[in-house]
Amino acid sequence: xxxxxxxxxxxxxxxxxxxxxxxxxxxxxxxxxxxxxxxxxxxxxxxxxxxxxxxxxxxxxxxxxxxxxxxxxxxxxxxxxxxxxxxxxxxxxxxxxxxxxxxxxxxxxxxxxxxxxxxxxxxxxxxxxxxxxxxxxxxxxxxxxxxxxxxxxxxxxxxxxxxxxxxxxxxxxxxxxx
Numbered sequence: 001x002x003x004x005x006x007x008x009x010x011x012x013x014x015x016x017x018x019x020x021x022x023x024x025x026x027x028x029x030x031x032x033x034x035x036x037x038x039x040x041x042x043x044x045x046x047x048x049x050x051x052x053x054x055x056x057x058x059x060x061x062x063x064x065x066x067x068x069x070x071x072x073x074x075x076x077x078x079x080x081x082x083x084x085x086x087x088x089x090x091x092x093x094x095x096x097x098x099x100x101x102x103x104x105x106x107x108x109x110x111x112x113x114x115x116x117x118x119x120x121x122x123x124x125x126x127x128x129x130x131x132x133x134x135x136x137x138x139x140x141x142x143x144x145x146x147x148x149x150x151x152x153x154x155x156x157x158x159x160x161x162x163x164x165x166x167x168x169x170x171x172x173x174x175x176x177x178x
Contacts, residue, residue: 054178057096058122065092065139065147071156073149078102083149085137088156089124092139093176100176104137111174116144116161119173125161127169134171 065088074082078091086104093100101107108126119125119140127136138148144161159166 057098058120058177060096061092061122062139062141062147064095065089065156066141068092068156069147069158071149073152073154073156075152077149083156085149088147088149089137089139098176105134107137108134108172108174111176114173114175116170116173120175120177122177123173123175125173126171127166128171129169136169140173 068080068083068088068091071080072082073084074087075084076087077083078087080091083091086100086102086107089107090100090102101110104126107124111124114123116125121140121142123140125138125140125146126134127138129135136148138146138159140146141158145158146161147156147158149156150159161167161170
């Protein structure tokens with residue numbers, strides 16, 4: 001009798017453990033389901049990545065860059081005290097509430113590629129100055145012209161992408177506009 005009672009208790013203990021573990025598993029699945037339901041119902045957050053900027057902002061962004069014509073080049077510069085190339089493009093977009101990646105290479109990677117023939121004011125043009133990596137960026141203003149912060153000792157200026165120097169180093173154009 002004692003033996004049977006001991007076996008019964010062991011059986012009941014194992015059954016309780018199984019029931020509890022099944023409940024925990026079911027509760028986990030329920031919580032997981034609710035989590036995915038919540039995520040799928042959450043509206044997307046405003047972000048400034050590929051195709052998220054209204055086309056109507058193009059002119060405003062170009063004007064912000066044009067206002068910086070004549071500002072001296074400063075390595076790592078991101079404000080009117082001085083700009084490097086990606087600092088100028090970042091600044092022009094930032095004035096209208098949009099954040100671009102900081103480096104020319106990252107700006108190139110995160111934008112949507114377009115041909116130079118389809119480029120519009122506000123798109124970004126990229127160059128490989130030396131080597132195979134993207135190392136320079138300018139803001140396209142139309143008619144194959146762009147604004148950029150060239151190099152130490154120079155100031156923010158316009159250039160023509162058809163000039164031999166720029167044509168040979170041209171790497172591509174990207175847009176951040178819809």
